[in-house]
Amino acid sequence: MTHSPIWHPFTQHALLQDSVFIDHAEGAYLYAKDGRRIIDAISSWWVNIHGHNHPKIVAAVQEQASKLDQIIFAGFTHEPAERLAEKLVGLTPSNLTRVFYSDSGSTAVEVALKMALGYWVHKDKPRRGIVALDHAYHGDTFGAMSVGWRGVFSLPYEHFLFDVHRLPFPETGCEHLTVEAFEKLLKAQANDIAALIV
16 A cells, blocks of 8 residues: 555555656656656646646746635636636627636536526426436536446445436447437426436
8 A cells, every 4th residue: 555645536545556756747748756757648637738837828827826826706706717708608609608617527517417407496497307428427526426427436326326317429320329319308308307418
């Protein structure tokens, strides 16, 4: 077992030797303390899609942190958040006029589920049905695991997860099967479907 006090995600600690200790990163590479250069092919869990230590990103982060690093967003706002929201709304269909900022993918899924279900409650027409695609991954919180594909990582929590309607993933050349399954589900459950997560 590792001697680190950190509990690493997706890691079998009883079998793990010591974690790879990263000293620094540059571009697509992680540089281990022992001198190895490792390609970060997963962009450190899809976070560093422009590479590590990108000069423009580092400069922008440093500049912003010197002015304002973090504020409570409930009832407060700031110029960079407003500017980004306006740009994002400009890219969406005209009926999508709001942006909700979240701190991680799993949290974004939880909030989206709450918003979808809450919408129907506030319309005084509660709906509980969530539709999800087979083999999807949406994160590791309970709602995200519920709408994701059930497997080895979610199995210990199966009794805590809520049921969702599943559609076959649209395989190339067989997309019609997904559309047909969705149409059949809508005919049977139209008044209970609150959201489709893709």
